Amino acid sequence: MKQTVLIVIVAMMALSKTYAQGHGPLFGLQTPTLAEGGVDFNAVAMSLATEDDQSFMLRYIWSYGVTEDLQLNITTPTMINRLSDPPRTRGNSNMPANGDIEASVWYRFFSNAFGVGKRFESTAILSVSTPTEETRGGINVSNSIHGAISTGYASRTWYVWVGGGYQYYFEKDNDQLGDLPYASLVVGYRPNIFMGDYPKPDWRVFLESLAEFPGASMNEGQISPVDQRGKKVMIGPSFLGLYGAWGISFGALFPVYQDVVQGSQERYRLSMNISYWL
Amino acid sequence: MKKLGIIVVLSIFSFSTAMAQLVKVDQEVFGMDCAPCAYGLERGLKKMDGLQSVKVSLNDGKAYLKLAADNDLSLQKIQKEVKNNGFSARSAEVTLNGELVNDGNKWSVSVNGETFKVSLDTPDDILTKLKPGKVQLIGRVKDEEDDGLSNTWNIRITEVL
Numbered sequence: 001m002k003q004t005v006l007i008v009i010v011a012m013m014a015l016s017k018t019y020a021q022g023h024g025p026l027f028g029l030q031t032p033t034l035a036e037g038g039v040d041f042n043a044v045a046m047s048l049a050t051e052d053d054q055s056f057m058l059r060y061i062w063s064y065g066v067t068e069d070l071q072l073n074i075t076t077p078t079m080i081n082r083l084s085d086p087p088r089t090r091g092n093s094n095m096p097a098n099g100d101i102e103a104s105v106w107y108r109f110f111s112n113a114f115g116v117g118k119r120f121e122s123t124a125i126l127s128v129s130t131p132t133e134e135t136r137g138g139i140n141v142s143n144s145i146h147g148a149i150s151t152g153y154a155s156r157t158w159y160v161w162v163g164g165g166y167q168y169y170f171e172k173d174n175d176q177l178g179d180l181p182y183a184s185l186v187v188g189y190r191p192n193i194f195m196g197d198y199p200k201p202d203w204r205v206f207l208e209s210l211a212e213f214p215g216a217s218m219n220e221g222q223i224s225p226v227d228q229r230g231k232k233v234m235i236g237p238s239f240l241g242l243y244g245a246w247g248i249s250f251g252a253l254f255p256v257y258q259d260v261v262q263g264s265q266e267r268y269r270l271s272m273n274i275s276y277w278l
Numbered sequence: 279m280k281k282l283g284i285i286v287v288l289s290i291f292s293f294s295t296a297m298a299q300l301v302k303v304d305q306e307v308f309g310m311d312c313a314p315c316a317y318g319l320e321r322g323l324k325k326m327d328g329l330q331s332v333k334v335s336l337n338d339g340k341a342y343l344k345l346a347a348d349n350d351l352s353l354q355k356i357q358k359e360v361k362n363n364g365f366s367a368r369s370a371e372v373t374l375n376g377e378l379v380n381d382g383n384k385w386s387v388s389v390n391g392e393t394f395k396v397s398l399d400t401p402d403d404i405l406t407k408l409k410p411g412k413v414q415l416i417g418r419v420k421d422e423e424d425d426g427l428s429n430t431w432n433i434r435i436t437e438v439l
Contacts, residue, residue, distance in 0.1 A: 035318050036362040068364040113309025113366035116339030154311045156336065197337045198316035242313040277314050 026238040026251045026271050027208045028184030029150035029163030030094065031123040033108045034065030039278040046271045048097060050087065050264040056080035059095055071106040077132060085137035085263050087232075088180050088214040090146075090167065097269075098136060100129035100144070110151075117156035124149050125165070137263055139217045142172035150184075156195065159188030159204065171218070178215030178224075178262075185209045188240075202242040209235045210253060217262060224262060233257040234269065247275035298389045300351055301414070302373040303343040306421075308366040310336060319363045326351060326359065352392050353419060354427050361424045368421045372433070378413040387413065387433070394419065394433040404435050414439040 024030035034040060042061040047054060061075040075095045082099060089097045096102050104127030113119040125148040131141040148165030162185050169177035188206040196202070212232045216224035238251025250272040258265050310316060316334040323332045323341060328349025333342040341360070345351055357367035376387035376394070385396035385408055396408070397420065417433040 033364060035322060035364055038318060038363075068362050108364075111309070111364070115308055116306075117309070117311040117336060119309035119311070119366075154309075156311055195337065197335050198313050198320075200313075202313040202336075244317050245314060247314060275314075277318060 024152075024154075024159065024240070025161060025184075025186040025188070025206050025208050026240070026249045026273060027210055027234075027236070027253055027269070028161055028186035028206075029125070029148055029165065030161050030186075031108060031121045031150050031152045032154075033069055033071040033106055033123060034063055034277075036065050036068045038065040039063065040275060041278065042273055042275050044095070044271060044273045046097065046269070048083065048086065048089070048269050049267040050083060051267060052085075052264050053083050054081065055083045055086060057097075057099070061095060069108040069111070071108075073102075073104045073106065073127075075102050075104075077101070079132065082133065087260070087263050087266055088178060088230075089212055089232075090165065090180070090182060094125075096129055099132040101132060102127050102129040102146075104128075104146075115155075118154070120151070120153050122149065122151040129167075136177060137217070139177055139219055140172040140175035141177055142170040142175075144169040144177075152186075157190055159186070159190075159206070161186045161188075174218075174221045176218040178217045178229075180212060180214050182210065182212040184211070199244055204240045206238045206240065206251070207235070208238055208251065208253065209233065214262070228261055230261040230263075231257065231259040232266070234266070236269075238271075245277045247273075247277075249273045249275075297348065298374075298376045299349055300345050300353065300372060300374050300389060302345065303341075303353065303356060304371040305341045305343065305356055305360065306368040306370060307334075307339050307341055307360055308368050310334075310339060310365050312336070315363070315365070319360065319365065322359050322363050323356070326355065350390050352390050352429065353431060354392065354429055357422075357424065357427055366424055370419045371416065371436075372419055373414070373416045373439075375412070375414045378408060378410055380408075380410050387415070392429045392431065394431045397432045397434045400433075400435045404438060407438060408435075 040063050044059040046057045058078040063073045065071050077099045079099045106123050106125050108123045110122040127146040129144045144167055146167040150163030152161035164183040167180040186206050186208045188204050190204045194203040213229045215229050234253040234255050236253035240249040253269040255266050316336050320332055320334045328346050328351040330344040330346045360367035374389050376389040378387050387394045415435050416437040417435040420432045
C-alpha cells in the first residue's frame with residue numbers, strides 16, 4: 001500500500017513538470033490518433049501482481065501527430081520494482097508492460113465520421129522495443145517488434161473497440177523469449193449524468209478484456225520442454241475522466257482464466273494514466 | 279471641417295462593414311465525441327487569424343465562430359482545420375457579406391476569394407428579391423467531401439438581411 005501511494009505521488013510530481021495523454025481504454029487496443037501537429041504526454045503508473053511478487057513501474061509516453069491519421073510515439077519506463085520472472089504481456093496494449101523502451105507508429109487507415117459524435121475507425125500500430133534489462137525470467141532478452149490492428153466505434157454514449165496484436169522477440173545469445181499474440185475487446189459507456197457539454201468534465205466507464213497466448217521461450221538453444229502456448233483471459237473495469245486538455249484513467253484487470261505454461265500465475269494488474277494534450 | 283471628418287470616418291466604417299467577408303459560421307462537425315476532441319478543435323480554430331470568438335459544442339456537434347471585422351478567413355480554411363483535427367466538416371450555416379452577381383440566371387456571391395453559388399432550392403420568395411450588388415445574407419452551405427475542398431460552395435439562402 002505504501003508503495004502504491006509512493007507511485008501515485010511520484011507520478012503527480014512528474015506531471016507538475018511535464019504533461020500527459022490517454023483517451024480510450026486503459027488496457028485494450030484503441031484507435032484515436034492526434035490532430036495534425038498535436039502533441040500529448042502520458043504518465044502512467046502500472047503494477048502487475050503475481051502469486052509471488054508485484055511489479056511497480058512508471059512509464060512516460062510522448063506522442064506527436066504527423067497528420068490527423070499518422071501518429072508517432074515513444075515510451076520510456078522507470079522501473080521501481082521488477083519481477084524476476086514476469087509474465088509475458090503487453091500489460092497496457094499501447095505500451096510494454098515490462099521495462100522496454102518502445103517507439104511506435106500509429107496509422108489510422110480508416111475513418112468514417114457519420115454523425116454528431118459518432119465514428120467508425122481502424123488503426124494499425126507498428127512498434128519496435130529494446131529492453132532495459134539483460135534477462136527476463138532467466139532468458140536473455142533482446143529487441144522485439146510489435147504489430148497490432150484495432151477497430152472501433154465511438155459515440156457520445158457507447159464505445160466499442162476490438163483488436164489484436166503480436167509481439168516477436170529476437171534471439172539473443174542462444175536465448176529467445178516466446179512470441180505473444182493477444183486480442184482485446186473493450187466496451188465503454190457514458191452515463192446521462194456525464195452528458196454535460198464541453199467544457200464540462202466528461203466521464204466514461206469501460207469493461208475491458210484481454211486475451212494473451214504467450215509462446216514458449218528458448219533457453220540455450222533449447223525450446224521449452226513444454227512447447228505449447230499459455231492462455232490467459234483477463235477482465236476488469238476502467239474509468240476515464242476528461243476535462244479540457246486533461247485526462248485521467250484508472251482501472252484493474254483480473255484473470256478469469258489462466259493456463260500458464262511458463263512463469264507464475266497473475267493475480268491482478270493495476271494502471272493509472274494521466275494525460276495532457278499540449 | 280469637423281463634419282467632413284465625421285463623414286470620412288463614417289464612410290470608412292461603412293465601407294469596412296460592407297467588405298466581402300464571412301461574419302459568422304456555425305460549422306457542423308461529425309465524429310467529435312470527447313472533451314479533448316473539443317478542446318483540440320477549439321484551440322486549432324483559435325490559432326486562425328480573423329476570429330472574434332469560438333465555441334465548440336460536443337452535444338450539438340458544432341463549432342460556432344464569430345469572425346472579426348476585416349477578416350480574410352475562408353470557409354475552406356475553417357473546414358480544413360476541422361479535418362486536421364481528425365473530424366469531418368459537414369454543412370455550415372454562414373452569415374456573410376459579399377457581392378451578389380447574376381450570370382445567366384445563376385446567382386453567386388463572392389467572398390474572400392470563395393464563390394458561393396446560390397442553389398436552386400433557395401425559397402422562391404428569396405430568389406425573386408435578389409439584386410446584383412452588395413448583400414448580407416444567411417444561408418446553409420452544403421456539405422462537400424473533406425478531401426476535395428475547393429473555393430466553390432453551394433449555398434441555400436435562408437435570409438437576406
